[in-house]
Amino acid sequence: MVKLSPSLMCMDLGKFNEQIAYLNTVMDYYHIDIMDGHYVNNMTLSPWFIEQLQAHTDVPLDAHLMVTNPVEYVEPLLDLGVEVISIHAEHLNGHAFRVSQTIKAQGKKMGVVINPETPMELILDYLHLIDIVTVMTVDPGFAGQKFIVESLNKVRWLKDYRETNELGFLIQIDGSCNEKTYSRMLEAGADILIIGSSGLFSLDEDIAKSVALLNEHLTQAMQ
Template identity: 50%
Template structure:
């Protein structure tokens, strides 16, 4: 059996002193880069920005997926539309009253629109506009910081979204974000999201070197799941 997955490294967790080396190595191995943009209000932390996306683009043609953790999505969506960020993902908890407007704004710019569900937010929150979405991201940890506790129950949402997509013919991709690492590879693989966000515990922090870290990640994935990578994109039983 062949199953396609997509890998999206979280650049918030990379080693900035190895910025060019790590991006250059990953460019032909991954499907997108995950960019966390936090405003210090929706979550306490403050991280990356549209400027960072422009810096990555100087050495990469890989599509960018921005994960907004902000209280004012209207401002940040416009900033990301202005730089043509390929995928813009908004927290579902802050879009009441502006969801349709923001999704249309993103699509009108020729870009893709996603929504992110925090651990406490049910899939049903997306019901009014789920048919318009290009991606749904399931947070398997509390948002805002790396290294949070993995919440296994959130994987049920992935199953729900897959069944709903098949039943209704929706086109969104299903992404999971949080503690994608050796300890959780098997249960994540069983839930079968389309996009795996990998961060410090699953990739960048495994060894001091990105090449050996990648090799270790692949080995751990294969050992824990029984699948193997084919160029980092496909896994085969």
């Protein structure tokens, strides 16, 4: 069964307690987008948000670093108990082996993020160190963008490469995960779907009803 990771930048912070309390019972990860306004032209969540969130959940947190100097965030995020630290390939290159040692020493997971235009060859030298590969099916930085179907070729490539080389990383998709795209994402080989506005938070004002609709959409996609 595919795992689910709500993107908390899309939630209604005015209903934080209500939504988190329910999502804690049904979700596999929480996806935390950290943007500094430089790597992408947007600013969202922060390590401070993670510190506050930790008091309300035991769900593993995946910190997606869209910042200019992501390596500087690694140790502070580990100190906060983040389970997965996901860095874009363009910024992880040159640091991957050292960052992997730092993360794995704390018993946590390293992730790499692939933009729609990122060549897969960029991550080959350290793919065996990776726990989760996130494939962006939109350009990074903003919610609600148009689905880039060509990115699914990267998902298929990763699935084949994993099987051929007997690796254990999970494949995660970030961007436009909703009822219109689920079937293609699952067919391509997604293990984790990051769900935001269109896949979860805009389906209904009641979070339980939103999750019920999400599960209905996924069930239909798997038939």
